[in-house]
Amino acid sequence: MGLPVEELCSRLVRIDTTNLGGGAGKPERPAAELVAGLLTDAGLDPVLLEREPGRSNVVARWPGADPSLPALLVQAHLDVVPADPAEWSVDPFSGEVRDGFVWGRGSVDMKDLVSEVLTVLARWRAEGRGPRRDVVLAFVADEEDAGLWGAHWLVDNHPGLFEGCAAAISESGAYTMRARSAAGDPVHLYSVGTAERGTAHLRLTATGRAGHGSRRNDDNAVEKLVHALSRLSAHRWPVVLTPAVRAFLERVGAALGIPVDLDDPDAIDAAIARFGDARKAVENVVRNSARPTVLSAGYKVNVVPGQAQAQVDVRVLPGTEEQLLAEVDRLLGPGVGREFVSHQPPVQARVDSPWFDAMAAALRSQDPGAVVVPYCMGGGTDAKAFSKLGIECFGFAPLWVPEGYDYRAMAHGVDERVPVEGLRFAVEVLDRFLSDC
The missing domain is CATH 3.30.70.360 (Alpha-Beta Plaits)
Known part of the structure; x- marks a missing residue:
């Protein structure tokens, strides 16, 4: 069934794909080649597409059992923002696994989702399973700048790769948020980005x-x-x-x-x-x-x-x-x-839809008390590119996080790290969602 998800996440973190903006930085190609190889191992036929050498995007399609259903896009970026080693407790590109976390730049933003999706695909291949509908997988370059070597370039130059996609999932949603009710009872909230x-x-x-x-x-x-x-x-x-x-x-x-x-x-x-x-x-x-x-x-x-x-x-x-x-x-x-x-422009999907319901059911399959709510993201993602194709885009990158873990301080922050148990939780949620939606 391939590497454990935490080891795959660590391996991806060790590939430095720092995006300095304006086309400068470390190329995504080495990470893209790793991803393409794992997609091939899962029985798919990925393609690598580049606007310029080294700035690689990987796209593949897993045909579903019911071709009459609209397709789902799963998209994630391979690049990361810079990290100053002098500020970190560990080498930011070590991918060190310790204290229950995978440490390193990109572990939360967003090589965690890449590793989780690839783990699900390896499981499907080993168990002879697959999705109900076509699932298009896009692992792209340059999200941390303007997407001109990544999602926006793909949408403008290769829109046929996303034919039939009605919805997409990607980063910035569905992680555990802890709160207490007015009566003092603990509540687990999970927000799915609908805008x-x-x-x-x-x-x-x-x-x-x-x-x-x-x-x-x-x-x-x-x-x-x-x-x-x-x-x-x-x-x-x-x-x-x-x-x-x-x-x-x-x-x-x-x-x-x-x-x-x-x-x-x-x-x-x-x-x-x-x-x-x-x-x-x-x-x-x-x-x-x-x-x-x-x-x-x-x-x-x-x-x-x-x-x-x-x-x-x-x-x-x-x-x-x-x-x-x-x-x-x-x-x-x-x-x-x-x-x-x-x-x-802003991006906005329906607050209530069968897609949202399927995401909520998948989260509750692993956290029965989960309260799943829609929310609006404050920043921007590659949803701005894919929404131009009429695709409803959702922030759905499930992650269980432990008490005291500040998720929002991780992305682009010092000592970025992702909990191993959170990665394993996400694999189960994504397997449920991608299998059943």
Whole structure:
């Protein structure tokens, strides 16, 4: 049946696929070749596709027993963000297995899901089993940058590989969140991503009159930009209850016995504060956000520059972009223009569907008390690419996590590690879901 899932995850972590952005970094090819070999061992016929040499994507299809059913896409990325060894307790690419965890960059984001899916496929091959419907498997490059060597390139240039896919699963959902009810009873919550905020990264440019730093200047580009950023940072964005956010608040509140007044923004914030681990899954998605991240102005201390620039990370809830950008323009004021650095729309699937029901049933098969709820992801994934094909995209990467384990601190964090028991739990959940859905 192949390697135990934790050993396969460790092996993948040991392959350094660091993405530095802009096409730079370590190529995904070695990881892709490992994945392709395991897919071949499972009896599939994978293809490797590259926009440029080394930036590899692996796609395969496992035919289902009922070809009349729409296909399911399982997609995961092979690249990882950088890691500074000086900050870590272990070599970030050691894949060390100790203390019940697989340690290393990518162990949570997201070589864990890759190893879990491959483990399920090896089991199916050994037991002579398979899925009800076609399952398309895509292990892609460049998610940690712009997807231009990965998912977006595949969608634009090889859409036929995903023919018939009605839904997709991938990262950022279905891990254990611990909370306590109002009566003090423990509750296990699992949030499945049914939406994610859009990305509208902006470059702001303020222009003014260049001049000597010692002289009065009422047209100072730096001052214009600083005041604009101050107004933007201080702005309190209104609560927006998208379908996923509304359902999350209602269902988590009911599970915990915490009343949530959805007509009162202050009451919503107060209720979220009582949600335990689940607070982190919703606190950033009840509102849009616009956070300055990069500043650039001037070249000498005694010279007032004629231009100053900043970049702002703007995240957009479904259905709100027009109003959000109008408010950004108002806050920036005269003399400060904006342009998109990157622009990808929000993603939204149905909150209630047979797909969601199948995911919930699979989770409850391993954790009978699981309370499964929809949620909106705060960041972005390759769902933004695959949704362009009309595919409903869900964040469903199941993982059991132990008490005290801060899942959200792991992805892109120092000492990233994934619990071995969590990997084994995920294999069982995915086997159930992929077999039965």
